[in-house]
Amino acid sequence: MQLIDIAVNLTHPSLATQAEALLERARAAGVCQLVLTGTSLSESEASLELCRRLDDSGERLFSTAGVHPHDASAWNGASATALKALLGEPEVRAVGECGLDFDRDFSPRPQQEKALEEQLALAAELAMPVFLHEREASQRLLEILRDFRDRLPAAVVHCFTGERRALYAYLDLDLHIGITGWVCDERRGTHLHPLLGDIPADRLMLETDSPFLLPRSLRPKPKSGRNEPAFLTEVLREVARHRRQSEQQLAAETSACARAFFGLPVPSEREVAQS
Template sequence: MFDIGVNLTSKKFLQDRSKVVQRARAVGVTGMVIIGSTLLDSRQAIVLAKEDVDYFFCTIGVHPHYAHTWSQAVLVELHKLREEPSVVAIGECGLDFHRSFSTEKEQIYAFQSQIELAVEFCLPIFLHCRNAHKCFMSILKPWLPQLQAVLLHCFTGTQAELESYLEYDISIGITGWVCDEQRGRELRKLISLIPAKRLLIETDAPWLLPKSLDPMPTSRRNEPCFLPHIINTIAVLRGEDMTELAKTTTLNARKFFHII
Protein backbone atom coordinates (compact mmCIF):
# COMPACT_ATOMS: atom_id res chain seq x y z
CA MET A 1 0.00 0.00 0.00
CA PHE A 2 1.21 3.48 -0.86
CA ASP A 3 -0.16 6.70 0.69
CA ILE A 4 0.06 9.38 -1.99
CA GLY A 5 -0.79 12.28 0.32
CA VAL A 6 0.34 12.81 3.93
CA ASN A 7 0.83 16.14 5.69
CA LEU A 8 3.66 14.74 7.77
CA THR A 9 5.10 18.21 8.47
CA SER A 10 1.94 19.13 10.41
CA LYS A 11 2.37 20.26 14.03
CA LYS A 12 -0.14 17.57 14.94
CA PHE A 13 2.64 15.02 14.30
CA LEU A 14 5.38 16.97 16.06
CA GLN A 15 5.44 14.92 19.27
CA ASP A 16 5.26 11.40 17.84
CA ARG A 17 6.09 11.51 14.14
CA SER A 18 8.43 8.50 14.27
CA LYS A 19 5.75 6.39 15.97
CA VAL A 20 3.20 7.48 13.36
CA VAL A 21 5.52 6.20 10.65
CA GLN A 22 6.19 2.98 12.57
CA ARG A 23 2.45 2.30 12.80
CA ALA A 24 2.09 2.88 9.06
CA ARG A 25 4.91 0.46 8.27
CA ALA A 26 3.41 -2.12 10.64
CA VAL A 27 0.14 -2.29 8.68
CA GLY A 28 1.86 -2.57 5.30
CA VAL A 29 2.23 0.99 4.04
CA THR A 30 5.33 0.69 1.86
CA GLY A 31 5.82 4.35 1.00
CA MET A 32 4.29 7.81 1.23
CA VAL A 33 4.37 11.20 -0.42
CA ILE A 34 4.77 14.10 2.02
CA ILE A 35 2.77 17.10 0.81
CA GLY A 36 4.31 20.56 0.56
CA SER A 37 1.67 23.26 1.12
CA THR A 38 3.98 26.22 1.71
CA LEU A 39 7.63 26.97 1.06
CA LEU A 40 8.40 26.08 4.69
CA ASP A 41 6.40 22.84 4.42
CA SER A 42 8.26 21.95 1.25
CA ARG A 43 11.63 22.46 2.92
CA GLN A 44 10.57 20.42 5.94
CA ALA A 45 9.20 17.65 3.71
CA ILE A 46 12.58 17.33 2.02
CA VAL A 47 14.34 17.11 5.39
CA LEU A 48 11.96 14.36 6.51
CA ALA A 49 12.35 12.49 3.23
CA LYS A 50 16.08 12.21 3.83
CA GLU A 51 15.39 9.97 6.84
CA ASP A 52 14.53 7.13 4.44
CA VAL A 53 15.00 7.86 0.76
CA ASP A 54 13.29 4.63 -0.32
CA TYR A 55 10.17 5.27 1.77
CA PHE A 56 9.54 9.03 1.78
CA PHE A 57 8.96 11.23 -1.26
CA CYS A 58 7.61 14.75 -1.39
CA THR A 59 5.91 17.50 -3.33
CA ILE A 60 6.96 21.14 -3.34
CA GLY A 61 4.52 23.98 -3.82
CA VAL A 62 2.04 26.45 -2.41
CA HIS A 63 -1.55 25.49 -1.51
CA PRO A 64 -4.29 27.90 -2.68
CA HIS A 65 -4.94 28.88 0.95
CA TYR A 66 -1.42 30.32 1.00
CA ALA A 67 -1.41 31.77 -2.51
CA HIS A 68 -1.03 35.25 -1.02
CA THR A 69 2.54 34.24 -0.07
CA TRP A 70 3.51 33.53 -3.68
CA SER A 71 6.37 35.73 -4.87
CA GLN A 72 9.44 35.78 -7.08
CA ALA A 73 11.49 34.80 -4.03
CA VAL A 74 9.33 31.70 -3.50
CA LEU A 75 9.73 30.82 -7.16
CA VAL A 76 13.51 31.07 -6.87
CA GLU A 77 13.52 28.85 -3.79
CA LEU A 78 11.37 26.21 -5.46
CA HIS A 79 13.87 26.09 -8.31
CA LYS A 80 16.55 25.26 -5.75
CA LEU A 81 14.43 22.64 -3.97
CA ARG A 82 13.68 20.93 -7.27
CA GLU A 83 17.24 19.59 -7.25
CA GLU A 84 16.48 17.34 -4.27
CA PRO A 85 16.01 13.70 -5.36
CA SER A 86 13.01 13.17 -3.07
CA VAL A 87 10.91 15.72 -4.98
CA VAL A 88 8.42 13.86 -7.19
CA ALA A 89 5.78 16.50 -7.99
CA ILE A 90 4.83 20.17 -7.93
CA GLY A 91 2.02 21.04 -5.53
CA GLU A 92 -0.18 21.00 -3.66
CA CYS A 93 -1.52 23.79 -5.82
CA GLY A 94 -4.79 24.77 -7.45
CA LEU A 95 -7.92 26.71 -6.52
CA ASP A 96 -10.13 26.77 -3.43
CA PHE A 97 -13.06 29.19 -3.60
CA HIS A 98 -14.76 27.53 -0.63
CA ARG A 99 -12.69 29.44 1.91
CA SER A 100 -10.97 32.63 0.85
CA PHE A 101 -7.69 32.66 2.77
CA SER A 102 -6.26 34.12 -0.45
CA THR A 103 -8.13 36.12 -3.07
CA GLU A 104 -9.22 34.46 -6.30
CA LYS A 105 -6.73 36.63 -8.19
CA GLU A 106 -3.87 35.52 -5.92
CA GLN A 107 -4.90 31.88 -6.25
CA ILE A 108 -5.11 31.99 -10.03
CA TYR A 109 -1.68 33.62 -10.32
CA ALA A 110 -0.01 31.10 -7.99
CA PHE A 111 -1.76 28.21 -9.75
CA GLN A 112 -0.69 29.31 -13.22
CA SER A 113 2.86 29.87 -12.02
CA GLN A 114 3.10 26.38 -10.55
CA ILE A 115 1.70 24.76 -13.69
CA GLU A 116 4.49 26.48 -15.56
CA LEU A 117 6.97 25.10 -13.02
CA ALA A 118 5.70 21.55 -13.48
CA VAL A 119 6.12 21.90 -17.24
CA GLU A 120 9.58 23.43 -16.87
CA PHE A 121 10.73 20.71 -14.43
CA CYS A 122 9.00 17.86 -16.30
CA LEU A 123 7.34 16.80 -13.07
CA PRO A 124 3.82 15.55 -12.30
CA ILE A 125 1.49 18.10 -10.72
CA PHE A 126 -0.46 17.49 -7.48
CA LEU A 127 -3.69 19.50 -7.58
CA HIS A 128 -6.38 20.85 -5.27
CA CYS A 129 -9.80 22.04 -6.44
CA ARG A 130 -12.76 23.00 -4.30
CA ASN A 131 -15.80 24.99 -5.45
CA ALA A 132 -13.79 26.22 -8.43
CA HIS A 133 -14.13 23.56 -11.12
CA LYS A 134 -14.98 25.77 -14.10
CA CYS A 135 -12.17 28.25 -13.47
CA PHE A 136 -9.79 25.43 -12.51
CA MET A 137 -10.30 23.57 -15.78
CA SER A 138 -10.16 26.72 -17.91
CA ILE A 139 -6.68 27.38 -16.55
CA LEU A 140 -5.49 23.77 -16.62
CA LYS A 141 -6.72 22.54 -20.00
CA PRO A 142 -4.38 24.55 -22.25
CA TRP A 143 -1.41 23.12 -20.34
CA LEU A 144 -2.45 19.46 -20.36
CA PRO A 145 -0.53 18.50 -23.53
CA GLN A 146 2.68 19.77 -21.89
CA LEU A 147 2.18 18.34 -18.40
CA GLN A 148 3.85 15.03 -17.66
CA ALA A 149 1.07 13.74 -15.37
CA VAL A 150 -1.83 15.30 -13.45
CA LEU A 151 -3.38 14.23 -10.15
CA LEU A 152 -6.48 15.70 -8.57
CA HIS A 153 -5.87 15.14 -4.88
CA CYS A 154 -8.77 14.48 -2.48
CA PHE A 155 -11.60 14.35 -5.02
CA THR A 156 -15.04 15.13 -3.51
CA GLY A 157 -16.81 16.60 -6.55
CA THR A 158 -19.77 15.75 -8.75
CA GLN A 159 -20.16 13.11 -11.44
CA ALA A 160 -19.88 15.75 -14.16
CA GLU A 161 -16.64 17.00 -12.65
CA LEU A 162 -15.26 13.49 -12.34
CA GLU A 163 -16.11 12.74 -15.96
CA SER A 164 -14.34 15.90 -17.12
CA TYR A 165 -11.17 14.94 -15.22
CA LEU A 166 -11.20 11.42 -16.60
CA GLU A 167 -11.78 12.74 -20.12
CA TYR A 168 -8.38 14.43 -19.85
CA ASP A 169 -6.62 11.43 -18.28
CA ILE A 170 -6.32 13.10 -14.87
CA SER A 171 -5.65 10.66 -12.04
CA ILE A 172 -7.97 10.78 -9.03
CA GLY A 173 -6.90 10.73 -5.38
CA ILE A 174 -9.42 9.30 -2.92
CA THR A 175 -9.26 9.89 0.84
CA GLY A 176 -11.16 8.72 3.91
CA TRP A 177 -13.99 11.03 2.82
CA VAL A 178 -15.30 7.91 1.09
CA CYS A 179 -15.75 6.30 4.52
CA ASP A 180 -18.33 8.91 5.57
CA GLU A 181 -21.82 7.69 4.71
CA GLN A 182 -23.22 11.21 5.08
CA ARG A 183 -20.72 13.71 3.66
CA GLY A 184 -19.28 11.10 1.32
CA ARG A 185 -22.61 9.84 -0.01
CA GLU A 186 -22.04 11.20 -3.55
CA LEU A 187 -18.43 10.03 -3.66
CA ARG A 188 -19.43 6.53 -2.61
CA LYS A 189 -21.80 6.37 -5.61
CA LEU A 190 -19.09 7.57 -7.99
CA ILE A 191 -16.17 5.46 -6.82
CA SER A 192 -16.87 2.63 -9.26
CA LEU A 193 -16.71 5.04 -12.22
CA ILE A 194 -12.99 5.66 -11.72
CA PRO A 195 -10.91 3.35 -13.96
CA ALA A 196 -8.51 1.24 -11.92
CA LYS A 197 -5.49 2.72 -13.70
CA ARG A 198 -6.56 6.26 -12.68
CA LEU A 199 -7.19 5.51 -9.00
CA LEU A 200 -4.78 6.59 -6.26
CA ILE A 201 -5.42 6.41 -2.52
CA GLU A 202 -4.37 8.73 0.28
CA THR A 203 -5.09 9.57 3.90
CA ASP A 204 -4.40 13.33 3.79
CA ALA A 205 -3.43 12.80 7.43
CA PRO A 206 -3.77 14.35 9.95
CA TRP A 207 -6.95 15.61 8.25
CA LEU A 208 -10.00 13.66 7.04
CA LEU A 209 -10.14 10.94 9.68
CA PRO A 210 -12.30 8.09 8.28
CA LYS A 211 -15.64 8.33 10.06
CA SER A 212 -16.25 4.57 9.95
CA LEU A 213 -13.22 3.61 12.05
CA ASP A 214 -14.16 1.40 14.98
CA PRO A 215 -12.87 2.09 17.51
CA MET A 216 -12.35 5.75 16.73
CA PRO A 217 -8.94 7.01 17.91
CA THR A 218 -9.23 9.17 21.02
CA SER A 219 -6.95 11.77 19.41
CA ARG A 220 -9.41 12.21 16.51
CA ARG A 221 -6.29 12.54 14.36
CA ASN A 222 -5.93 10.78 11.05
CA GLU A 223 -2.77 8.74 10.40
CA PRO A 224 -1.26 6.85 7.45
CA CYS A 225 -1.87 3.60 9.36
CA PHE A 226 -5.56 4.00 8.50
CA LEU A 227 -4.83 3.61 4.78
CA PRO A 228 -5.87 -0.10 4.80
CA HIS A 229 -9.28 0.92 6.18
CA ILE A 230 -9.76 3.37 3.29
CA ILE A 231 -8.63 0.79 0.73
CA ASN A 232 -10.96 -1.82 2.17
CA THR A 233 -13.90 0.60 2.04
CA ILE A 234 -13.16 1.41 -1.60
CA ALA A 235 -12.76 -2.29 -2.46
CA VAL A 236 -16.16 -3.10 -0.96
CA LEU A 237 -17.83 -0.22 -2.82
CA ARG A 238 -16.22 -1.31 -6.11
CA GLY A 239 -16.86 -5.02 -5.56
CA GLU A 240 -13.15 -5.79 -5.74
CA ASP A 241 -10.63 -7.75 -3.70
CA MET A 242 -8.82 -5.51 -1.21
CA THR A 243 -5.45 -7.15 -1.75
CA GLU A 244 -5.65 -6.72 -5.52
CA LEU A 245 -6.81 -3.11 -5.16
CA ALA A 246 -3.90 -2.39 -2.83
CA LYS A 247 -1.47 -3.84 -5.38
CA THR A 248 -3.02 -1.92 -8.27
CA THR A 249 -3.08 1.44 -6.51
CA THR A 250 0.47 0.98 -5.23
CA LEU A 251 1.65 0.33 -8.77
CA ASN A 252 -0.36 3.33 -9.98
CA ALA A 253 1.34 5.55 -7.40
CA ARG A 254 4.84 4.39 -8.24
CA LYS A 255 4.19 4.85 -11.96
CA PHE A 256 2.61 8.27 -11.52
CA PHE A 257 5.46 9.64 -9.42
CA HIS A 258 8.16 7.70 -11.32
CA ILE A 259 9.29 5.90 -8.18
CA ILE A 260 11.26 2.73 -8.92
Protein backbone atom coordinates (compact mmCIF):
# COMPACT_ATOMS: atom_id res chain seq x y z
CA MET A 1 0.00 0.00 0.00
CA GLN A 2 1.35 3.39 -1.04
CA LEU A 3 0.15 6.77 0.21
CA ILE A 4 0.82 10.38 -0.76
CA ASP A 5 0.69 13.14 1.85
CA ILE A 6 -0.20 16.34 -0.01
CA ALA A 7 0.46 18.75 2.88
CA VAL A 8 3.53 18.60 5.11
CA ASN A 9 4.86 21.71 6.86
CA LEU A 10 8.36 20.28 6.99
CA THR A 11 9.95 23.70 7.49
CA HIS A 12 8.15 24.05 10.82
CA PRO A 13 10.80 24.10 13.59
CA SER A 14 9.27 21.09 15.33
CA LEU A 15 9.78 18.97 12.20
CA ALA A 16 12.79 20.46 10.44
CA THR A 17 15.20 19.38 13.15
CA GLN A 18 14.19 15.72 12.75
CA ALA A 19 13.36 15.72 9.05
CA GLU A 20 15.42 12.69 8.06
CA ALA A 21 14.08 10.46 10.83
CA LEU A 22 10.55 11.68 10.11
CA LEU A 23 10.91 10.75 6.44
CA GLU A 24 12.15 7.30 7.36
CA ARG A 25 9.12 6.76 9.60
CA ALA A 26 6.88 7.92 6.78
CA ARG A 27 8.54 5.50 4.37
CA ALA A 28 8.07 2.64 6.84
CA ALA A 29 4.37 3.51 7.09
CA GLY A 30 3.95 3.38 3.32
CA VAL A 31 3.89 7.13 2.67
CA CYS A 32 6.00 7.10 -0.48
CA GLN A 33 5.65 10.71 -1.69
CA LEU A 34 5.15 14.02 0.12
CA VAL A 35 4.29 17.55 -0.95
CA LEU A 36 5.89 20.18 1.29
CA THR A 37 3.80 23.29 1.86
CA GLY A 38 5.05 26.79 1.10
CA THR A 39 3.22 29.44 3.12
CA SER A 40 5.37 32.51 2.42
CA LEU A 41 8.14 33.36 0.00
CA SER A 42 10.81 32.46 2.57
CA GLU A 43 9.06 29.24 3.62
CA SER A 44 8.53 28.30 -0.03
CA GLU A 45 12.26 28.71 -0.66
CA ALA A 46 12.99 26.62 2.45
CA SER A 47 10.60 23.87 1.32
CA LEU A 48 12.27 23.74 -2.08
CA GLU A 49 15.69 23.48 -0.43
CA LEU A 50 14.50 20.57 1.73
CA CYS A 51 13.25 18.75 -1.37
CA ARG A 52 16.68 19.07 -2.93
CA ARG A 53 18.63 18.19 0.19
CA LEU A 54 16.58 15.24 1.41
CA ASP A 55 15.56 13.56 -1.85
CA ASP A 56 18.39 12.60 -4.14
CA SER A 57 16.04 10.43 -6.22
CA GLY A 58 13.88 13.34 -7.34
CA GLU A 59 10.88 11.01 -6.92
CA ARG A 60 9.80 11.44 -3.33
CA LEU A 61 9.65 15.09 -2.21
CA PHE A 62 7.92 17.96 -3.97
CA SER A 63 6.63 21.33 -2.85
CA THR A 64 4.23 24.19 -3.34
CA ALA A 65 5.13 27.88 -3.41
CA GLY A 66 2.83 30.69 -2.38
CA VAL A 67 1.75 33.21 0.22
CA HIS A 68 -0.78 32.17 2.88
CA PRO A 69 -3.60 34.61 3.68
CA HIS A 70 -2.11 35.10 7.15
CA ASP A 71 0.92 36.64 5.40
CA ALA A 72 -1.02 38.53 2.73
CA SER A 73 -0.16 41.90 4.29
CA ALA A 74 3.44 41.28 3.18
CA TRP A 75 2.39 40.87 -0.47
CA ASN A 76 3.71 43.71 -2.64
CA GLY A 77 4.78 44.53 -6.16
CA ALA A 78 7.90 42.40 -5.94
CA SER A 79 6.13 39.35 -4.52
CA ALA A 80 4.66 38.12 -7.79
CA THR A 81 8.05 38.33 -9.50
CA ALA A 82 9.77 36.40 -6.72
CA LEU A 83 7.01 33.81 -6.61
CA LYS A 84 7.05 33.32 -10.38
CA ALA A 85 10.75 32.48 -10.20
CA LEU A 86 10.10 29.85 -7.52
CA LEU A 87 7.27 28.35 -9.54
CA GLY A 88 9.67 27.70 -12.37
CA GLU A 89 11.66 25.20 -10.31
CA PRO A 90 10.95 21.55 -11.22
CA GLU A 91 10.29 20.44 -7.64
CA VAL A 92 7.53 23.04 -7.21
CA ARG A 93 4.24 21.54 -8.37
CA ALA A 94 1.49 23.97 -7.30
CA VAL A 95 0.77 27.60 -6.45
CA GLY A 96 -0.04 28.07 -2.78
CA GLU A 97 -0.79 27.83 0.03
CA CYS A 98 -2.98 30.78 -0.85
CA GLY A 99 -6.58 31.67 -0.14
CA LEU A 100 -8.76 33.45 2.39
CA ASP A 101 -8.96 33.23 6.18
CA PHE A 102 -11.85 35.28 7.59
CA ASP A 103 -11.66 33.37 10.87
CA ARG A 104 -8.42 34.78 12.26
CA ASP A 105 -8.06 37.78 9.94
CA PHE A 106 -4.32 38.07 10.54
CA SER A 107 -4.16 40.14 7.35
CA PRO A 108 -6.85 42.64 6.28
CA ARG A 109 -9.43 41.04 4.01
CA PRO A 110 -8.80 43.36 1.03
CA GLN A 111 -5.12 42.41 1.13
CA GLN A 112 -5.99 38.72 1.39
CA GLU A 113 -8.14 39.03 -1.71
CA LYS A 114 -5.50 40.95 -3.65
CA ALA A 115 -2.78 38.41 -2.83
CA LEU A 116 -5.10 35.55 -3.77
CA GLU A 117 -6.15 37.10 -7.07
CA GLU A 118 -2.58 37.77 -8.11
CA GLN A 119 -1.52 34.23 -7.24
CA LEU A 120 -4.46 32.81 -9.19
CA ALA A 121 -3.41 34.96 -12.14
CA LEU A 122 0.09 33.48 -11.91
CA ALA A 123 -1.32 29.95 -11.76
CA ALA A 124 -3.40 30.65 -14.86
CA GLU A 125 -0.42 32.12 -16.69
CA LEU A 126 1.82 29.17 -15.83
CA ALA A 127 -0.92 26.53 -16.14
CA MET A 128 -0.25 25.25 -12.63
CA PRO A 129 -2.68 23.79 -10.07
CA VAL A 130 -3.57 25.79 -6.96
CA PHE A 131 -3.34 24.74 -3.31
CA LEU A 132 -6.05 26.65 -1.43
CA HIS A 133 -6.68 27.60 2.20
CA GLU A 134 -10.16 28.63 3.35
CA ARG A 135 -11.60 29.38 6.75
CA GLU A 136 -15.02 31.03 7.22
CA ALA A 137 -14.72 32.43 3.70
CA SER A 138 -16.19 29.85 1.34
CA GLN A 139 -18.66 32.19 -0.36
CA ARG A 140 -16.08 34.88 -1.10
CA LEU A 141 -13.52 32.28 -2.20
CA LEU A 142 -16.03 30.84 -4.65
CA GLU A 143 -16.81 34.29 -6.04
CA ILE A 144 -13.14 34.96 -6.72
CA LEU A 145 -12.41 31.49 -8.08
CA ARG A 146 -15.25 31.63 -10.59
CA ASP A 147 -13.46 34.42 -12.46
CA PHE A 148 -10.35 32.25 -12.83
CA ARG A 149 -11.60 28.66 -12.89
CA ASP A 150 -11.71 28.20 -16.68
CA ARG A 151 -8.05 29.22 -16.88
CA LEU A 152 -6.81 26.98 -14.05
CA PRO A 153 -5.88 23.36 -14.70
CA ALA A 154 -6.96 22.30 -11.19
CA ALA A 155 -7.36 23.53 -7.61
CA VAL A 156 -7.64 21.79 -4.25
CA VAL A 157 -9.33 23.10 -1.11
CA HIS A 158 -6.80 21.78 1.34
CA CYS A 159 -7.84 20.67 4.85
CA PHE A 160 -11.55 20.90 4.09
CA THR A 161 -13.55 21.33 7.31
CA GLY A 162 -16.72 22.97 5.98
CA GLU A 163 -20.36 22.04 5.73
CA ARG A 164 -22.33 20.26 2.99
CA ARG A 165 -23.24 23.45 1.12
CA ALA A 166 -19.60 24.52 0.80
CA LEU A 167 -18.51 21.04 -0.27
CA TYR A 168 -21.11 20.81 -3.01
CA ALA A 169 -20.25 24.31 -4.23
CA TYR A 170 -16.57 23.40 -4.45
CA LEU A 171 -17.36 20.17 -6.28
CA ASP A 172 -19.66 22.04 -8.67
CA LEU A 173 -16.67 24.23 -9.51
CA ASP A 174 -14.69 21.05 -10.25
CA LEU A 175 -12.33 21.50 -7.31
CA HIS A 176 -10.41 18.80 -5.48
CA ILE A 177 -10.84 18.23 -1.73
CA GLY A 178 -8.08 17.52 0.79
CA ILE A 179 -9.03 15.68 4.00
CA THR A 180 -6.93 15.73 7.17
CA GLY A 181 -7.06 14.30 10.68
CA TRP A 182 -9.91 16.74 11.37
CA VAL A 183 -12.16 13.76 10.52
CA CYS A 184 -10.65 11.90 13.48
CA ASP A 185 -11.74 14.58 15.95
CA GLU A 186 -14.88 13.52 17.83
CA ARG A 187 -15.38 17.09 19.08
CA ARG A 188 -15.52 18.99 15.81
CA GLY A 189 -15.05 16.69 12.82
CA THR A 190 -18.02 14.32 12.91
CA HIS A 191 -20.06 16.51 10.53
CA LEU A 192 -17.61 15.47 7.81
CA HIS A 193 -18.32 11.76 8.16
CA PRO A 194 -21.54 11.62 6.09
CA LEU A 195 -20.01 13.93 3.47
CA LEU A 196 -16.96 11.81 2.70
CA GLY A 197 -18.88 9.41 0.47
CA ASP A 198 -20.06 12.33 -1.68
CA ILE A 199 -16.55 13.26 -2.82
CA PRO A 200 -15.74 11.61 -6.18
CA ALA A 201 -12.72 9.32 -6.12
CA ASP A 202 -10.90 11.47 -8.67
CA ARG A 203 -11.34 14.57 -6.50
CA LEU A 204 -10.24 13.26 -3.09
CA MET A 205 -6.75 13.51 -1.58
CA LEU A 206 -5.38 12.83 1.91
CA GLU A 207 -3.04 14.96 4.00
CA THR A 208 -1.67 15.31 7.50
CA ASP A 209 -0.96 19.08 7.50
CA SER A 210 1.71 18.05 9.99
CA PRO A 211 2.84 19.05 12.57
CA PHE A 212 -0.74 20.24 13.07
CA LEU A 213 -3.99 18.26 13.40
CA LEU A 214 -2.69 15.13 15.11
CA PRO A 215 -5.51 12.57 14.70
CA ARG A 216 -7.26 12.34 18.06
CA SER A 217 -8.12 8.71 17.39
CA LEU A 218 -4.46 7.73 17.04
CA ARG A 219 -3.24 5.11 19.52
CA PRO A 220 -0.73 5.27 21.02
CA LYS A 221 -0.38 9.02 20.92
CA PRO A 222 3.13 10.41 20.41
CA LYS A 223 4.60 12.03 23.49
CA SER A 224 5.51 15.09 21.43
CA GLY A 225 1.85 15.72 20.55
CA ARG A 226 2.97 16.54 17.01
CA ASN A 227 1.52 15.14 13.83
CA GLU A 228 3.78 13.70 11.13
CA PRO A 229 3.39 12.04 7.70
CA ALA A 230 3.61 8.50 9.13
CA PHE A 231 0.25 9.14 10.79
CA LEU A 232 -1.49 9.56 7.43
CA THR A 233 -2.52 5.93 7.83
CA GLU A 234 -4.89 7.00 10.61
CA VAL A 235 -6.59 9.51 8.29
CA LEU A 236 -6.81 6.77 5.66
CA ARG A 237 -8.42 4.40 8.14
CA GLU A 238 -11.07 6.88 9.23
CA VAL A 239 -11.93 8.08 5.72
CA ALA A 240 -12.12 4.52 4.38
CA ARG A 241 -14.48 3.56 7.20
CA HIS A 242 -16.93 6.32 6.39
CA ARG A 243 -16.68 5.79 2.63
CA ARG A 244 -17.21 2.06 3.18
CA GLN A 245 -14.09 1.21 1.24
CA SER A 246 -11.08 -0.93 1.94
CA GLU A 247 -8.00 1.00 3.00
CA GLN A 248 -6.13 -0.50 0.05
CA GLN A 249 -8.67 0.76 -2.45
CA LEU A 250 -8.79 4.23 -0.94
CA ALA A 251 -4.99 4.43 -0.83
CA ALA A 252 -4.80 3.54 -4.51
CA GLU A 253 -7.48 6.05 -5.49
CA THR A 254 -6.17 8.98 -3.47
CA SER A 255 -2.59 8.33 -4.59
CA ALA A 256 -3.65 8.24 -8.24
CA CYS A 257 -5.58 11.46 -7.73
CA ALA A 258 -2.61 13.21 -6.10
CA ARG A 259 -0.22 12.06 -8.81
CA ALA A 260 -2.50 13.41 -11.52
CA PHE A 261 -3.11 16.69 -9.68
CA PHE A 262 0.54 17.50 -8.89
CA GLY A 263 2.06 15.74 -11.90
CA LEU A 264 4.07 13.38 -9.70
CA PRO A 265 6.07 10.49 -11.14
CA VAL A 266 5.30 6.90 -10.31
CA PRO A 267 8.07 5.91 -7.86
CA SER A 268 10.74 3.58 -9.17
CA GLU A 269 10.91 -0.01 -7.97
CA ARG A 270 13.75 1.01 -5.64
CA GLU A 271 11.60 3.64 -3.93
CA VAL A 272 8.62 1.29 -3.67
CA ALA A 273 10.75 -1.48 -2.21
CA GLN A 274 12.00 0.84 0.51
CA SER A 275 8.47 1.93 1.46
